[in-house]
Structures are given as structure tokens and as C-alpha cells.
Amino acid sequence: MAVRAGWLVGPTETGSEVTPIDDVVGHTPGDDCACLPYVEFVPGDSSAGWMVVHHAWDGRE
Known part of the structure; x- marks a missing residue:
């Protein structure tokens, strides 16, 4: 299986x-x-917050 690359980081x-x-x-x-x-x-300081990190189904982690 080919492993895909890339992650999207977005604000919430x-x-x-x-x-x-x-x-x-x-x-x-x-x-x-x-x-x-x-x-x-x-x-x-001003950038504190919660980060949600998803797991990849294709095994790229």
C-alpha cells in the first residue's frame, strides 16, 4: 500500500x-x-489552546 503524505493544520x-x-x-x-x-x-501566552490531532487510516504516522 502506498503511503500518502501531508497534514493540514487549521484553526478552531x-x-x-x-x-x-x-x-x-x-x-x-x-x-x-x-x-x-x-x-x-x-x-x-496569547496562543494557548486545545489541539485535536487525528490519526491517519493509511498508516502515515
């Missing part, structure tokens, strides 16, 4: 979200996606 209301680009299965925004993304708080 509470931080950011990292999603695989052109994955073999689509992803639902937020932490209730079927890929069981993990959520992590990223501290910072």
Missing part, C-alpha cells in the same frame, strides 16, 4: 486541529471522529 474556535490530507477514509472535525483523535492542551 478553541485552538487548532491536525488532519491527514487525502486519507483513505474521511475525518469528522472535532474530537468525536472515528479515528479516535487525541486532544492536548498547548500552553502559551
Whole structure:
């Protein structure tokens, strides 16, 4: 199986979200996606927020 490359990092209301680009299965925004993304708080002064990181179905991690 060919491994696809690339991740999309986008802003959300509470931080950011990292999603695989052109994955073999689509992803639902937020932490209730079927890929069981993990959520992590990223501290910072004005840039603090929650980061949702999705897992790739195609094994690129």
C-alpha cells in the first residue's frame, strides 16, 4: 500500500486541529471522529489552546 503524505493544520474556535490530507477514509472535525483523535492542551501566552490531532487510516504516522 502506498503511503500518502501531508497534514493540514487549521484553526478552531478553541485552538487548532491536525488532519491527514487525502486519507483513505474521511475525518469528522472535532474530537468525536472515528479515528479516535487525541486532544492536548498547548500552553502559551496569547496562543494557548486545545489541539485535536487525528490519526491517519493509511498508516502515515
